[in-house]
Each structure stands twice: as structure tokens, then as C-alpha cells.
Amino acid sequence: MAALLASALAVASGREPVLKQVDLPHNYYWRELYLPQLTTGPGSVSFMPDGETLVYSMGGSLWRQRIGEDEAVELTHAIGAYDHQPDVARGGRSVVFTRYDGNAMALWRMDLATGQSRALTRGGSVNVEPRLSPDGKRIAWVSTEGSGHFNLFLADIGDDGLRNARPLLGERRSKLDRYYYSAFDHAINPSWSPDGKSLLYVGNPEIAWGTGDIRMVQVDAPAQSRKLLSEETSWSTRPELAPDGHRILFASYHGRQTHQLWMTTVDGAAPLPLTFGTSERRNARWSPDGKRIAYIGNAGEGGNTELVVMDVVGGASRIVTPTRLRTLAPTSRMVIDVRDGAGQRVPARVSVVGSDRRAHGLRDAWMHADDGFDRATLATEAHYFHCASPCTLDVPAGVADVTVQHGFAHALWQQRVEAVAGRETPVQVALVAQPLPREFGHFVGVDLHVHMNYAGHYRNTPANLARQAQAEDLDVVENLIVNKEERIPDIAYFGTPTGDTHPRIAHAQEYHTSFWGHLGLLNLRDHYVTPDFSAYRHTAMASPWPHNGVVADLAHAQQGVVGYVHPFDTVPDPAKDPALTHQLPADVAQGKVDYIEIVGFADHKSTANVWYRLLNLGYRLPAGAGSDTMANYASLRGPVGINRVFLDTDGRLDGDAVMTTLKAGRGFVTNGPLLGLLVDGQKPGASIAARGKLPYRVSMRSPIAVDHLELVSNGEVVKRFDLAGDRMRFDVEGELDATQGGWLLLRAWNDDADPKLLDLYPYATTNPVWLEGDAPDARGDAAYFVAWLDRVIEAADARDDWNDAQEEAATLQYLREAQDKFRQRAEER
Template identity: 35%
Template sequence: MKFAALLPALALASALMAQNPWKNATPPYPHARTGGNYMQNYYLPPAASTPWRPAFSPDGEWIVFSMAGSIWKIRIGETTAYELTAGSTYDSSPVFSPDGSKIVYTADEDYEAINLRMLDLKTGESHALTQGSQVNLDPVFAPDGKRLLYVSTQPDGWYNLYAMPLDAAGNPGQPLKLTADHSYHNARLYFGAEDLHIQPTISPSGDEMILVSNRDISLGSGGVWRAPVEPNAMDKAKLILPEETLYRTRPQWSPDGKRILYSSHRGTQFDNLYVLPVNGGEPYQLTFGDWDHFEPSWSPDGEWIVYVANEHGLSELRLLETFGGEERPIEIRQRVYKRPMGTLAVTVRDGRTGPLTAAKIMLTAADGKAYAPSDAYHRVGARALFLDFFHTDGSFELDLPVGEVELLAMKGFERVPVKARPKIVEGQVTRVELAVERFTNAKARGWYSGSDHVHMNYGGNLHNTPENLMFMAAAEDLDVVGEKVANKDNRIFDYQFYNGAYDEQRSTSDRLLSWGEEYRPPWYGHINFINLTDHLLSPFTTGYENTAIESLYPSNTDMFRRARKQGALGGHVHPYTDPPETVGYANARTFPVDLALGSFEYLEVMTGAMYAKHTARVWHRALNCGFRVTPSGGEDSISNLHRNPAIGAARVYADLGGKLEWSRWLDAIREGRTMITNGPLVWLKVDGEGPGGEIHLPESGGSVEVHATLESAFPVDRLELIFRGEVVQTIPLTDGRHQASWRGRIPVEQSGWFTLRALSDNAVYPIDDENLHAETAAVYVLKGDQPIRSREDAEYFITWIDAITKQAEQHPGWRSEKEKAHVRGQFADARKIMVERAAGR
């Protein structure tokens, strides 16, 4: 294939490797030092294409909210929304001043910092209240309008509350810090040691506040506290609601001062609205439904509540009558913009003359911001380039500011991405047709792609469905979707869809859907089950501090064995982003135990490039000890979070013999006929045998003929043939480093295995990962009766088992000596096997 002839735009994309033409690849919000990806998804305001963070005006006649990166207002009972801000920042979280003359809002500066700004509604001009590289959130006015409470990571990256004085013109004074840094006795799961102090709401009298904090709380983002508005407020704070929250609470003090309104999941899959007395008590539920109810806010008279619902998938504004229960949708049928706008209409075809096809779209307008249609979920990558994107069914239309647009469409790894730069003209429709051209067809080889690590719902802003999941898979050209039911703390998501492993009803001849489980114990490390045919395995996790399941019993080995009784395949997932020995063997901690005991079938080598870099080394050591472990892939996409890898960003290809069937997929995983990748495609034959195959040589050894092939839409830097973990042949690249084909003979003097690996040194646009990485499963070569063994690698695993045995002994959660002895016995049995392997047996 000649990429320059096929699609000239790709030459530009290739030249941009390790770059994003729209923004740099700075990690998001580098000065926010707690919470990580979950904090960014559940707490920080998203650049949503649909409405978010609504609030009433003081006269109760208008709703102000964020949408498409701007602040908007709409009069209650009408359907026309008016844009109030328009600039280079993603604006959100608007609140009116008590006199209704101003609005304070958050301004997200390209996912690096968030600052507060004040809009004068009379002049339409905004000015800064905070500046710099920190994160500033949750603005709320004091009743007299002379102070603004807010959250900031200033100065050291931890979330604390501040009170900012304001003069009559809205100019800020010196902020007063209301809460102080405070540490828990250990690093809490997903939240770390430093406490959060977030989401303040102020009393009608202005001298008290209610906030969310995990002060002295082991799990979640914290309980709800009542405290004075003064420095060191937590010293006098009272916990009024002990609950394992997840950033969604957003308490709102009622206008009459007697209760708070807030959002809570209360251990279920969905968030609903509740009220609670301000002194504490029993929560009372206001909304009901198998969808989320977020971001509530009182009307000035307390008779109505405005909130965000995702019943139909994307967020929408709703009004709820406090007494009576009437619900009203707030429909937006027309938008009046603050700036000149035009319309972009795009179609995407499969080939230049093919039908419309689903695809992934990356779009940045002339103002430097990313946009998505109002019927699409605006997403952001989370690995390296942090590119904004959305999925389309093949046709979309949206309004954009005038000027040049950066537009790219891509569909999986077997078609060439296509780029265009249309120009938006005020009041006109600009039409663009894009064609994603296929350059190879893995199915013609008998290979099909899949992701075995996908989550549909996980507390995110989107209410996802199996149908939408399959649509996203089509846009990413993914043949097999391995959805995993899983816990998030005390919640279990999507269990109601499980009805045996293979979803025959929703699968098609082109795409398969299965329901499995991710079992998520923090001490042992997470594991996946494929093909649980009878039931899901509870309690879905072990080792959670301060719960009735804090014990390390049962072990992962026990759960693998239970799953296998149902005919399931098991594997360790998202294992290592560092050499295991440098981080206390955290993540997939008991991998060598399960390896020696033969309790699982596969290892998720490809979750992302950084995982693959370090996990592949552990996998190679396992192969060198004679254990046959299938490499698998899955990006751990949480598909209803907006900031997360796209489904199929990391995938496994499997040799199904030319027919897409569930039983063939299972056989391929079980037998090691796979290849893992985040972009390049690599194919390997050794004496005619592909991955999973076995070649027998005489006792004297000999040589094997190798045929190695690379096909890639994205340029790689190296293509390497590996034997027993060492590079034995670097293969020349052709066609701008997109292709390679090599045949040669390799001498074999000891039993071992071959794989073929492709790598780039850096990120390659538009793949959102640290670098490109692809590798085949092993082809085994046996010299006579000699087993595949390595003393060095077996001893590495022995050291590992010894270390985690000591760690397990010291764990505080055991319920009995019997439990501890059971797990200790498994570790000891595994060690004996590794000692045998070290001895060459």
C-alpha cells in the first residue's frame, strides 16, 4: 500500500507523531494532586455537548447552565437558550450573585487549570477572580453578595475551601482559607492520604456552611459536614451524613435553612435526589428511576428543583416540583449565540464510494476548543495526547464559530485516518465528506479484533446501554466486545444485563457481545473472567478497609478456580506500569502464585503502552519458565465516563479460522492464538506455525524459517523478532515505516519461543497512548525433550512469592488463622513449583 497516494492527509498525520496539532500533551490538571481519573470524571465540570450544572436566577425566572463550553441561560417555560460567554476556555458551574447582576463561573483552560471568572450581565464582559495553574471550583455566593466561597488546590495541590471578599464592582480581595490540609493514617484506596474539602453550600444566615469531606473516613470522597464559615472550620465541624460518596453529592442548603438537597447513589447503580435535615437525620428520597439524577439546585422559593437527568443517555435539564412531584423537561430547541457562527455538516463513508459508516471524530474549531454535536457524547482521551473525540453513525451536523476547523475521522486500526480543514462561514452550511479507506483486512487472514476489558456504566455522566456500546464498537471497528460487570466501591454496575456469558440476542454476524466480570480486590490485583455461564462471582472484591470484606480470603486463586468450574477463562488485568519489584509487587500481586498453580489462562499484556512495556517483561519471564500464558488486550474503557480511553484503544486480535463465533473466540484465547496491539498489526509464522503453534526439533537443535509482517496505519520505529525474551532480529521497515515483510532462518540451540513486536519510541498522532506497541503471542519451539526453563526467571518469581508472603502475614484484615493458613498454603505450593522450574524440572 502507498499511503501518500491513498490519502495525502495521512502524510501530515505521520509527520505529527508525538504531537497533537490542537493542544499539547500535558497531563490534565497537573496541580490537582488527589483523585486522579475518577476525580476528573466525577467531580470536575466536563466540556459537555449537552447541559450541565444548572442554577436558578434570584427572581426564579431563568435557569443558567453550561453547554458546549459556554455559559447559557433559558427562561423557564421557553425553549430558546442564550449564550452568555464565548471564549477560549470551557466554561461551567455558573451561579448568580444575590442581586442577579453577575454570574460567577469556572473557566477550564485546556484541561490544565480551572479558574473563576465573573460575568457582568449588563456589559457582557468577564473578569478573572483567580489566576494561575491551580484548580478552582464550586463557587457559591454568601447571601449578602460580599463573599464567595469556593474550592481551590492553591497552594499545594490539595482541595481546601476559601472565602473570597468581593467589592461592589465584583473585584476580588485576599481569600481567607477556611479548611487546612489534613492526612488520614494511610493512603486510602483511590483517594490517597490527604483529605478532601469540597462542594460548599452556605446557610441563609451566611455564617455556616455544609461541605463534603473525607476527614477520618476510609472510603469514598467523604461524608456531609456542617461547619462555621471561619478558618480551621473542620475543628468545629459536625458530621451530619456518614456516607460513602463519590463526588456527586453537591449539597444545597434550602432557602428556609432547614434542610439540604443532594444527590446520592446510596450503594445502588444510580444517583437520585434526597433531602436531609441540616442537623442530620434520615435521608428522604425525592426521585426514582434506573438512571442518574445529578447537579440539583433549589429555586429561590424552595418550591422547585432544577437538576440534570440522563434517562435517555445524554444529560438533559429537568424541573422537579418539591411538593407535588411534577417533573418538567427543559427543552432547548433554539440557540442564540454571542458570536458569529456557521454550521458544519459531515458524512463519513467506508471507502470513497462505500456506504455511510460509524467512526470516531476529532474536531477542534477556530477558537481552539473541541466541540461535539448535541446528540453525541463529548469525550476526552486519557492516556497521552488527551484528544477530544466523539462517535458518529456516519452523519452529523453542528454549529461552530467561524474560521478553520481541524477535523479527523478514524475507524479502528485497519483503515487510514482521514483529515480535513473546512472553513466555517457565518450563517452558512459547510459540507464535508470524509472517506476512511481500508488498507488491510485481518478477517481475510481469519483474525478478528476484540477488547476483553470494557465497562458499560460506572457512575459516569452518560447513561449507557448495550445498544450504544455496540454502536461505539462499530465506530471503532471492533468485532468482539467483552463487557465486564464490576464493583466501584460499594456499588455493582450492569449486573442486571448478565444472563450467561454470550449475549446471543444483541450479538450479530459482524459483532459479538459477552458479559463477564472484573473481580477487583485491591491487595491481590484485579482479574477478569470470560464465559461465566452460570452466575457472577460475589462479593466482587476483597480487602476493602473498614468493611466486612476486609480479609484477604478468598484469594484470587480461589476465585479463578470457582470461575473455571463454570467453563470460564480467567486472567490478570491492567497489571504493571512499573517493574513489579520496584513497587512492592502491587497490582497483579499474586501473579506468580496463580501462574505456578495454573489457575488462569491469559494475561492482559495490552491495557495501554505503559502497561505493555512492563507487563510484557513479566509475561516473557513466565514463558521462559515453561508456562503457556495467552497475551490478551483491553483498554479498561469505562464507556460512560467522558475522560477515558475509547473502547478498542487497546485490543487483542485472535485467529478464529475465518468465522466469527463465540466458541472459536474462547478456543483462540485458551490456545494462545492471539496478537495484542494499540495500533500496528504484526503477523508471525515460524515453520508455517502461527501464534499458539508448536514446532519440534531434534535433540541436536536446528533452525526455523520465520516470516514476519507489519501492516500499520501509523509509523513505527522498530520491528523486532524475539526469542526467549531477547531481540534476535531487527527487521527493516518500508513505506514510511508503515510496512515490513521479512523471511529468514533463525538457529535454535535450546527450547524456547518466538514473538514478533512492533514499537514506536513516542506517541504517534492520533493514537492516544505513550507509544505504539504490538506483539504476537508465542510460537513454541522445542528441542527434543528439553523443556523451556530459565533459572534466573524462576528465581525472580520465588523472590516475588517470598515478598508477598510476608506482606500477607502483616495484613490486618484476616478474620481467622484458618483463612490465613489457607492462603499461605497456596503461596507455599506455588513456591515449590517455582523451585522445581529453577532446577530445570
């Protein structure tokens, strides 16, 4: 089948993950929840010895500010790099910190008297969380040096830098089969005891879920590591010993939906909370006298990060706000005014790279970072923020590059701007609309898969999510509420009326089981399906029951719409894959699936490969699209709407219209190119007779250049269109031979990544137009799914953690019945 693109194409040339040297699964979690990120608000903090002055990271620089005053003094400003995680020496002479340059994270030290900085580590590893010993003679930190895993390191430190750098605990492979965490144990979050003899840290020996326990180790006797407290918090515990050497401050969600500050002791006393509420409180540090705590929160009105100082006794808190900034270099005030073709102001996604080769944003805007980039074209990953036009930001004097985008139906706007020191720099942005001709449909853009809050840096709300959607020219967002291990962020929003506002925010559900595959459960009318996962090994919910077919029935019983989300990173190979448990073909055969995310947080070409085989067998499985964006992350796979489905609802936004149109397959899915297709005057989702010559019309509009535009019928390319010029606009009419039944669709795709597109590579496809008549032989496709389900049945039968024999028997029967349906098709003559 010529149109089934080989799985080798799944890896887009050039685009690579950020910090690719880290050898850990699920980088979208540890990058956001553990590693420092560029934010316009404060990110991490350390007290000066006087207890009245703070050094903190913000906007990629280190700043010093006195509590109660409003001026922040910039201490560092690297060219093309970002500084994070300061730790001030006990005597106040220097500060160590982490610097990220797009390739690695290195430890640096700055002399606070002279302002001179020098690197402490080199070699391309990720080095984070530096902590100086109380006497200033040793430093502990976390590094991936030599392994790609997060391990605790120790070194002597002097005027000439580091000496005798070494891992403190060494590597250890767990006996457990972990899913979200590495097979190798990690040791993170170091904190010194006041006497400098011991380190607190977080480790996960023989822990399947969560980043692990609070532990303590003597630095000169590392074999004597001991557990103080069992703690499952995801990446954010960061225990900190009080100056008294007894109390331990740490962050935990501890059965709640957000991180709060808690207290235990070196004896492992039952922890009690210090803070309460619905916002996040993390990265906490003790003052030198133990009377105050400084931490990073996000309780403010905009949900951005903020620096808070709290009295330990009494709980009085004050926000340390940098109203006035004393920068190291001259700046210019840039005013960006974004307008559409009618001259009306519109919100938009904006990226500004200053003369310092760093990203800049509004003081109160959420800065976001892409999850990958092509190192041949960019020095670091792209950063961006959402601008409610007009928006004002301070940038270094000199040349700045400004990029503006407002959805897919407007051309990308880019311009180089001269920012003059001490002056205002106006940037007038006139967007050029390039919509599809209306005869192809009256579309609404829908992202079927967004997570409004997922334990990230920022605190999101439906109102702010709507603003994000408006900036991306998105009409409907499905907020899929889902567990993150022990908690379910956003669960309080489930059942909240959504109305028909524009944009429309709907609260739905993602069902998590990494054994069977994840499901999107949209339009649930009655209740959230719990527990919202199964097959979680080494937990009380380890049983693979309920399987996805049962969950689909539960959702359909309350008028839900069921889809498979982010399906395949590679084309499944039943003969070669080490494991194959994905339940998609069984559920399609049993009539349980209403859509599949063809464009999503997976490989679009690999997913389309499987989809085509199902279409060949006559399963009218509609294409959906969802970004799987964690919309409150600073580092995310996104932004909201980067993957979306355009549904021909005649402009209606109400849930009934959206769900009905989605299930009918009336529309197209894309991460950029807009596609229009008419066959014999009919749009995708329609059925027409295969009767020889069929007239067609094709249209494409795209904000980025497209390499390939093709008509595909029954898995074969039947027409390739020659794209010329900027390859962003195309219209054609013609006739097509259609002597066989089956299906026909239009797709656009590129071989490689495009730096202007924050996804693997450009890809779009319409839903099929169905051709009535005798379809080609699809016995090979049926045999493929028979072999696939052989592997699924084998894996399910091998599980030893079913709750009872009835669960296992019912599951195996369901799978075998589905397999029989494919076997009958494979044996047809």
C-alpha cells in the same frame, strides 16, 4: 535479557495526565465524577433571581434560557477554553464560573449586563465549585492551591476581584491507609446557609471509602465543623441548603445503582428520596423560592446529559431543551459523510476542532475526552464523538480541523476545512482500508475489558455500546461488571443472552481486589461471583480471603475464563518495591490463569517484561488486551477498543470460538499496529520444532508511524527490521536461526507517545510461536519469582484482618506451594 525493556521506558516521553497538578490517586475517578467535563448536553445549572430563568453550562459555554421557552442565549465563548459550574449572584448582576484552558481551572466572573468577564484566580491550580454568599460579599470554592489536594477556600469578593483568599479548614492527614482517596482529607461541595454564616460541605476525616460525610462549618469559626449525615457517595453528593435554611438536598446512590436526589435536614434527619429510577440525577440546585429544583439527569433516550426542572411538591418535571441557539459568533452547519473503500457509509470516531480552538460535536452526541496529552503538541486533551454517518454539527465560522478514524485497519483521515458562516459545509470522508493479508489469519477484534456503566456522565445501554464498538470497527466487547464501592452498576445485565450479533456484547465480570490484583472473569455460565472483592481495608470485607486462586477455581467451575487485567505500571522489583502483593506468578504456577492483558490500562512494556519471564519458564500464558474503558464517561481512558486482541477465529464471533482461540494464544494484541507472523508456515499459538533455519513471514499495517519492529525469542531481540517511508506498512520474508527451543514472537513499539494515539505509546505483540527443543537457562527468571513471592508471603502474613486462622493458613500454603515450583526451577542443574 536485551528485550526486557527497562522500566524507565514505562513513562512515555511527552504524554502527561490532564490536570497533573492534582496530587490524588486514581485520576480516572475524580476527573469524571467530580471535575466538570465538556459535554454537548447541560453540565451544571444555577437559577436567576426570578426563579423562571436558568444559567447553565453546555458545550464549553454558559447559556441563559427561560423555563418553558426553547431558545438558549450564549453568554460566554472563550477561545481555546471551556466554561462550567455557573453560580448566579443573588441580585442577578453577575455570574461566577469555572474556566478550563488545558493547563488549569480558574474562577471567572461575568457581568451579565455588559457581558464582560475577568479572571478571579490565577496561578495554575484547579479551582472549582464557586459559590457566592447570599449578600454577594464572599465566595467559597474548592482549590488545589498550595497542596494539590481539594480544599475549601474562602475569600472576600468585590469589584476589584478577590481579597484575603485563604483555605478555610487547612490540611489534615488521615490516620487511615486509603486506597482510592488521598491520605489527606478533602473538603468539597460548598453551599451557603441563607444567613451567610455557615457552609455545607462534604469532608472525609477518618473515612476510608467514599468521598465523605455531609458537614457544616461556621465560616468565622472553622474549628467548629460538625457532621450532619454519614454519606459515602462517590464525589457527587453536592448538598444544597433550601432557602428555609432547614432542608438539605443532595445526591446519593444510598444502596442503589444510580444517584437519586435525597432530602435530609440540618439536624441530620434520616434521609428520604425525592426521585427514583435507573438514570442519574445530580448537580441539583434550589430555586430562590424553594418551590423548584433544577438538576442534571441522563434519563433521555440517548443517555446524554439533560437539564430538568422539578416541582418539589407534586414532582412534576419538565426537560429544558435548547432547540434554538443564539450564539455569540456566526456558525456553519458541517455535514460529515464517512464512507469506506467500497463507498458504503460507516460509523466512525470523529474529532472536530473549530476556529475557536475548541472541540465541537453533534448536539445529541456523547463528547469524550482523552486522559492525557503531550503539551508540546496539543493545547488541551483530544476530544471526540462517535458519528453514525452522515452526521451534522454546528461549528464556528472559519478553519476547522477534522480527524476521522474507523478502527485500526483503516488509515487515519485528517483534513483542514473552511467553514463558511451561514452555509452548509460538506465534509466527504473516504477511508482507505489497510488490512493484514488474509494468510496471516481471519481475525475478529475483541476488547476484553470494558465497563459499560460506571457512574459517569452518560447512561449507556448494550445497544449504544454496540454502536460505540461499530464506530471503532470492533467485533466483540466484554462488558466487565464490577463494583464501585457499595454498588455494582450493570449487575442487572449479567446473564443476559448475548447471541452472535455483530458486534457482540458479552456481560462478564471483573473481580476487584487491589491487594492480589484484579481478575477478568469471562464466559461465566451460571452466576456472578460475590462478593466481588476482598481485602478492602477498614470494611467488613477486609480479609484477604478469598485470594485470586480461589476465585479462579470458582470461575472455572462454571466454565469461566480467567485473566489478569491491567497488571503492571512498572516492572515489579522484589528487592526495592515498598510493597509487593500481586499474586500473578503464584496463580500462573498453580495453573489458574488463562490469559493476561499485555496491552491494557497499565504500562505495556513493563507487563511484557514479566510475561517474557513466565514464557521463558515454559508457561504458555496467552496475551489478551482490554481497554478498561468506562464507556459512559466524558473523560475516559479510551475509547472502547483502544486496546484489543485480534483473534484468529476464522471470523466466528460466538463465545465458544472467541474463548477457545483466546486460550490457545492464536492472535495478537495492539493499540494500533496490526501484526502478522508466520514461522515455518505456522501462526502464533502453534508449536514447531527448533531445527536450524526456519522461514518466516512478517507483515505490519498501522494507522500511526511505528518506530521499532522486532522478532523476539526467549527474551532476546533476534531480528530488527528497518522501517522506512511513513513507517505504517511493512512486509518481509526471511530465514531465522532457531537452534534452541522456547518461543518466538513479533512486536512493534515506539519510544514516545503519538498524539494521534490515545494511549501511553504505540505497542503491539503477537502471541508466541512455540519452539520445541531445549530451551535456554531460565533459572534467573525462576529466582526472580521466588523473590517476588517472598514479598507476597511476607505481606499476607503481616495482615491482621483475616477472618480466621484457617483462611490465613490456606492462603500461605497456596503461596508457598507456588513458590516451591519456582524454587525447584531456580535450583535446577
